[in-house]
Amino acid sequence: MKILMVCAEFAPWAKTGGLADAVAGLSDALGAAGHDVRVLLPRYSHLPAPRGVSLAIDGLGGPFRIAEIEPDQKAEHAGKRRKRPRIFLLELAELTGDSVYTGDARDAGRFLRLSSAAVAFAAADGWRPDVLHCHDWHAALVPALQRLASRRYVPSVLTLHNVGYQGVFSDTALAEHGFEALERVMPADARSSGAMNFLRAGILAADRVTTVSPTYAKEIRRPEFGMGLEDLLDARGDDLVGILNGVDYDIWSPDHDPFLPHRYDATDLAPKRRLKTLLLERLKLAPGLDAPLIGVVSRLVDQKGVDLLPSAIPALLQDTTASFALLGNGDAAIAADLRSLADVHGTRVSFIDSYDEQLAHEIFAGADLTIVPSRYEPCGLTQMYALRYGTIPVVRATGGLADTIQHFDPATGLGNGSVFLDADLGGVSWGVRTALSWFADGDLWAKLVRNAMAADFSWPRQIPHYEELYRSLK
Numbered sequence: 001m002k003i004l005m006v007c008a009e010f011a012p013w014a015k016t017g018g019l020a021d022a023v024a025g026l027s028d029a030l031g032a033a034g035h036d037v038r039v040l041l042p043r044y045s046h047l048p049a050p051r052g053v054s055l056a057i058d059g060l061g062g063p064f065r066i067a068e069i070e071p072d073q074k075a076e077h078a079g080k081r082r083k084r085p086r087i088f089l090l091e092l093a094e095l096t097g098d099s100v101y102t103g104d105a106r107d108a109g110r111f112l113r114l115s116s117a118a119v120a121f122a123a124a125d126g127w128r129p130d131v132l133h134c135h136d137w138h139a140a141l142v143p144a145l146q147r148l149a150s151r152r153y154v155p156s157v158l159t160l161h162n163v164g165y166q167g168v169f170s171d172t173a174l175a176e177h178g179f180e181a182l183e184r185v186m187p188a189d190a191r192s193s194g195a196m197n198f199l200r201a202g203i204l205a206a207d208r209v210t211t212v213s214p215t216y217a218k219e220i221r222r223p224e225f226g227m228g229l230e231d232l233l234d235a236r237g238d239d240l241v242g243i244l245n246g247v248d249y250d251i252w253s254p255d256h257d258p259f260l261p262h263r264y265d266a267t268d269l270a271p272k273r274r275l276k277t278l279l280l281e282r283l284k285l286a287p288g289l290d291a292p293l294i295g296v297v298s299r300l301v302d303q304k305g306v307d308l309l310p311s312a313i314p315a316l317l318q319d320t321t322a323s324f325a326l327l328g329n330g331d332a333a334i335a336a337d338l339r340s341l342a343d344v345h346g347t348r349v350s351f352i353d354s355y356d357e358q359l360a361h362e363i364f365a366g367a368d369l370t371i372v373p374s375r376y377e378p379c380g381l382t383q384m385y386a387l388r389y390g391t392i393p394v395v396r397a398t399g400g401l402a403d404t405i406q407h408f409d410p411a412t413g414l415g416n417g418s419v420f421l422d423a424d425l426g427g428v429s430w431g432v433r434t435a436l437s438w439f440a441d442g443d444l445w446a447k448l449v450r451n452a453m454a455a456d457f458s459w460p461r462q463i464p465h466y467e468e469l470y471r472s473l474k
Contacts, residue, residue: 001470003030004129004154005039006118008111008138010087013069014044014100016355017299018245018381019161022212023135025248027085029459030466038127040066040118042110043089045096050089059120060148061113061178065091066121090117108173111198115141116179123151131470132156137167140202147185147205155473158206160199162378163220163227164303167198189232203232207473209240212379213400217242225376243466244403245379246459252364252385259361266453272365272390279325279366283350287323292439294322294432295367295391297360297382300330300338305373305396305423310337312428313349320436323348325363329355364389369435375423377401383417387452392438393417394431404457408438408448416452 005027009020023039031037043050052068069087095110102110115134119142122129132154134142143156171191174182190201203209211217219225221234233240251257254272255265261278262271277289287293298304306328316322326338326349335353342351352359364370370386372395379400383393387404395401397419408415418438420431438444 001131001467002036002127002129003038003131003133003470004118004122005037005085005133005135006114006139006142007039007041007135008114009100010039010041013047013087014041016100018379019136021248021381022161022245022379024084025246025459026462026466028248029246029463031085032460033463033467036127037085038088038129039085040088040090040114040121042092042114043067043096044092044100045098047089055088055121055124057117057120057124059116059123060145060181061116062120064113064117064120066117067091088121090114105169105173105176108167108169108198109177111138111167112141112173112177112179112182115139115145118142119145119149122154123149128152129154131473134158134202134206136161137165137199137202140167140198140206141182142202143205143207144185144187144201145182148181155207156205157208157210157469157473158202160203160209160211160220160378162303163199163211163225163229163233164376166200166227166229168195169198170194171196200229200232203229203236207239208469209233209236210469211240211242212245213403214242214244215402216376216378216399219376219399241465241469243462243469244400244457245381245384246462247381247384247388247457249388249458252361252388254365254389257361257365259358260365264365266390266450269390269449275362276366276368279362280323282362283325283352284346285323285325285350286347287321291321291323292368292436293325293366294369294371295325295363295386296327296371297363298328298372300328300334302331303375303377305375305428307331307334307337308373308423308425308428309371310334310341311425312432313341315429316432317345317348320433322432322436324350325367326351327354327356327359327363329353364391367391368439369394369432371428371432372396372401373423373428373431374398374401380404384455384457387416387455387457390449390453392435392448392452394428394435395419396423396427396431397421398423404455408451410438410441410444413447414451416448416455 011020050067264271377399405417
């Protein structure tokens with residue numbers, strides 16, 4: 001099949017978080033399965049000028065200029081040169097900015113252009129996709145704009161990576177950016193009180209809607225998780241499906257991770273202890289090599305539940321020998337609380353306020369446990385990365401966390417992590433303390449680590465679900 005991916009982020013060219021990895025992993029895996037995958041994303045200012053095929057395409061809000069990154073311009077992702085799907089960049093002209101998102105009304109214009117350019121690209125002479133696969137609110141207007149297309153209709157799939165981000169802008173944005181014609185097909189339900197909701201419009205117009213785990217697909221039909229969209233999502237019935245994200249083990253695997261000075265696998269974990277030593281030295285932590293090291297790699301937002309950690313960590317420091325390696329950026333108040341902890345407990349708590357790809361790999365490899373206390377989690381990749389590195393996840397039972405982590409049962413030896421029910425101080429503390437009780441028993445911990453590293457959440461396991469979905473559109 002011919003598939004056009006339309007997205008705001010695609011690793012490694014444009015990345016602010018897991019969205020970029022998820023879209024890139026899916027695209028790579030579809031290509032490896034024999035499908036013709038092309039990707040359209042904006043050309044942000046940090047991206048180099050493409051040197052491949054350049055196209056001028058007419059369309060609503062256009063004309064558009066789209067240029068291909070040459071096929072031999074392979075990206076060096078995590079130190080490994082890899083063949084990628086064909087990547088096309090949309091010139092943003094006056095809407096080009098210094099970052100992937102501007103965080104203001106310019107984003108409306110950027111992603112209106114992206115959506116309209118995708119429809120025009122799909123209808124242009126030459127290559128015609130069988131499926132328009134759109135990701136999150138940034139590309140959610142593609143299905144609505146398709147209704148205006150005069151040429152062959154291309155079925156659309158809209159994947160919801162996080163319904164908490166919906167693309168809500170003033171309803172004057174259409175006129176401001178030359179998209180008045182879109183008002184004819186913009187659902188009334190997507191406009192209210194002087195605002196328009198990109199994601200709501202896309203959910204109404206797309207042929208199929210997917211999200212990134214089976215449990216999250218059920219959760220978002222309910223008010224506590226649907227973020228105001230639960231009525232539309234529940235009404236989609238069987239047209240809304242959950243397909244778990246995968247992990248690209250060419251990048252995230254300790255047996256060949258280029259960020260690591262020592263490599264290891266489940267048959268030889270001695271290098272993991274050496275990596276732990278190096279991590280402790282880098283972060284200036286001094287708990288002792290045999291004390292548990294808990295790593296956290298996360299965006300600092302309420303959704304991720306990391307605001308619970310400044311309350312949970314002090315008692316854990318007092319009652320246990322655990323130390324903490326914390327990496328992430330985002331909410332300034334959460335960052336300030338974590339920084340204060342590190343200032344007070346400098347030899348047992350380290351906090352790095354940044355996004356650091358190399359340090360993330362080092363933490364997954366060197367830590368013994370990781371905490372993912374999300375209030376909601378569409379899929380989550382960190383817990384799946386951690387499993388591969390033999391770093392035991394402590395997670396809340398929600399969304400993709402519930403689909404990937406089974407609470408360990410010492411009696412049967414089954415399970416791959418610690419799962420708690422409530423996103424509160426008591427839940428986090430129980431989950432961590434339970435995992436630490438297993439850590440104290442060497443044989444038990446070794447069994448748990450083997451279970452974790454044996455888990456397989458690779459992308460090829462998910463591709464048949466997407467192929468079935470695409471075939472259902474014909």
